[in-house]
Amino acid sequence: MGDACGDLAGRKRDRKHYHPRAVQESHLQEVSKLVDVVKLDGRREPFVREKVTVSAMKAGAPPEEARKIGEAIERVAYDGMPSGEIRQRVLEQLRDRNPEWEQNWLMYDRAVKKRGAAAVAGLPAR
Template sequence: MVKVVKRDGRMEEFIPEKIVVSVLKAGAPPDVARMIAKKVECFVLDKENVTAKELTKIILTELKRINEEWYRNWIIFDQAVKRRKTEEELK
């Protein structure tokens, strides 16, 4: 099973449904949220560990490609609720 290395160093199991929920919160419909989660799942399939930062980059790339508003909603949520910086933190 793939493990996610969280920003604080903790490790937890990769759960695609968490991506679905996050993308839904950004405003995407369920079918798009599931498609993005599936794409991320395919990316991590052959890995032992993946960082939360890597996952976020993939999700943001997909959101931006599909719908700029959902992308911005995700960024706003991260800044307001999780107190994270914008994309600059991801580089």
């Protein structure tokens, strides 16, 4: 009987190491290591969820919402995904949560990054 209780306690302890959120975060990190983004100039660079998260916060999203946006984008990211598609998906996420955040992002793109309507729409520069 003592062994059965010991086994049960051990199993409960072991379960702690497989917390669903920890497994999900670990899986997302593994996925992002396998995904390259194709920039407008053709360069490839690894997808980095934190870039999306920080950009969403700069657009006005609170940290928790920004983190959710980063995770949502990471879930749909695929190898060779164009940066313009990522931008469009981020804009959709921002708009769905708060249209003002989307407008903040677009204003930043136009003013600071000097991006015109084509770049904001995800079209290649001519």
